[in-house]
Amino acid sequence: MTDFSAHATTVPAAPQQPAALAIRGLAKAFGSKAAVNGINLDVPAGSFYGLVGPNGAGKTTSLSMATGLLRPDAGQVWVHGVDVWAHQLEAKRLMGLLPDGVRLFDRLSGEQLVTYAGLLRGMDRDTVAHRVHDLLAALDLAKDAGTLVVDYSAGMTKKIALAAALIHAPRLLVLDEPFESVDPVSAANIRDILHDYVASGGTVIVSSHVMDLVQRMCDHVAVIAAGTVLAAGTVDQVRGDLSLEDRFVELVGGRNQTAGLQWLRTS
Numbered sequence: 001m002t003d004f005s006a007h008a009t010t011v012p013a014a015p016q017q018p019a020a021l022a023i024r025g026l027a028k029a030f031g032s033k034a035a036v037n038g039i040n041l042d043v044p045a046g047s048f049y050g051l052v053g054p055n056g057a058g059k060t061t062s063l064s065m066a067t068g069l070l071r072p073d074a075g076q077v078w079v080h081g082v083d084v085w086a087h088q089l090e091a092k093r094l095m096g097l098l099p100d101g102v103r104l105f106d107r108l109s110g111e112q113l114v115t116y117a118g119l120l121r122g123m124d125r126d127t128v129a130h131r132v133h134d135l136l137a138a139l140d141l142a143k144d145a146g147t148l149v150v151d152y153s154a155g156m157t158k159k160i161a162l163a164a165a166l167i168h169a170p171r172l173l174v175l176d177e178p179f180e181s182v183d184p185v186s187a188a189n190i191r192d193i194l195h196d197y198v199a200s201g202g203t204v205i206v207s208s209h210v211m212d213l214v215q216r217m218c219d220h221v222a223v224i225a226a227g228t229v230l231a232a233g234t235v236d237q238v239r240g241d242l243s244l245e246d247r248f249v250e251l252v253g254g255r256n257q258t259a260g261l262q263w264l265r266t267s
């Protein structure tokens with residue numbers, strides 16, 4: 001493992017100073033399948049952190065455990081020094097989550113859904129109304145505010161879920177595949193929102209398969225494969241002289257032979 005992270009150790013130990021997210025020895029198996037294999041990771045406060053890895057690498061499982069959605073078999077997680085599994089409410093107050101594939105209350109309109117998310121967080125109605133208005137405008141959803149979420153497209157659904165994750169101005173945003181299905185203009189708007197958020201002291205963790213996007217957007221990256229962290233650090237440290245995509249392929253390997261698909265040829 002190439003690990004450039006200052007705090008990462010092979011023997012799990014509590015973080016010295018609060019990172020935005022610190023993970024020690026996190027593990028999860030589904031039956032006999034080890035999905036996450038005792039990973040350690042430090043996400044510095046104020047960083048824009050990319051999490052990349054092949055399909056089935058364990059990204060969603062790791063993020064679900066790190067954010068209090070899935071109980072780990074082993075290991076510990078801290079968000080700004082708060083133990084996520086020992087102090088769940090306190091930790092969740094600090095986080096905004098865009099989970100992958102989790103059902104929303106889609107019989108609410110977009111405006112109602114984001115308002116509901118704000119009220120659930122204990123915010124007063126005036127502040128919620130003000131922020132809902134701002135978020136819908138920034139995400140180009142104002143004209144669809146009254147449409148039921150069940151009638152939204154996949155990209156619109158991603159955006160309304162992102163608005164719900166942002167409403168309480170969390171200190172750490174964890175976004176699982178935030179750009180999937182999102183059109184290029186909306187993706188650029190979302191990137192601007194996230195960059196402003198990081199510039200004002202927030203921390204963002206995004207999982208993505210789009211290496212070029214991660215290389216341009218993130219300042220840190222971790223490469224995960226088979227439930228293990230293969231490399232972690234600043235994007236420049238991890239990629240060295242290569243593009244992140246080439247470095248990813250070098251680390252992960254696994255280019256498949258396509259010679260067995262001759263039957264697919266049409267001429």
Ligand SMILES: Nc1ncnc2c1ncn2[C@@H]1O[C@H](COP(=O)(O)OP(=O)(O)OP(=O)(O)O)[C@@H](O)[C@H]1O
Pocket residue numbers: 030033034035053054055056057058059060061062
């Ligand atoms: N609820 C579950 N039950 C059984 N196996 C699971 C479950 N969730 C995940 N897995 C398995 O754990 C492994 C890691 O899955 P995970 O969804 O974390 O990967 P990922 O890196 O997010 O993949 P992708 O990039 O394809 O979204 C996979 O082998 C997957 O089949």
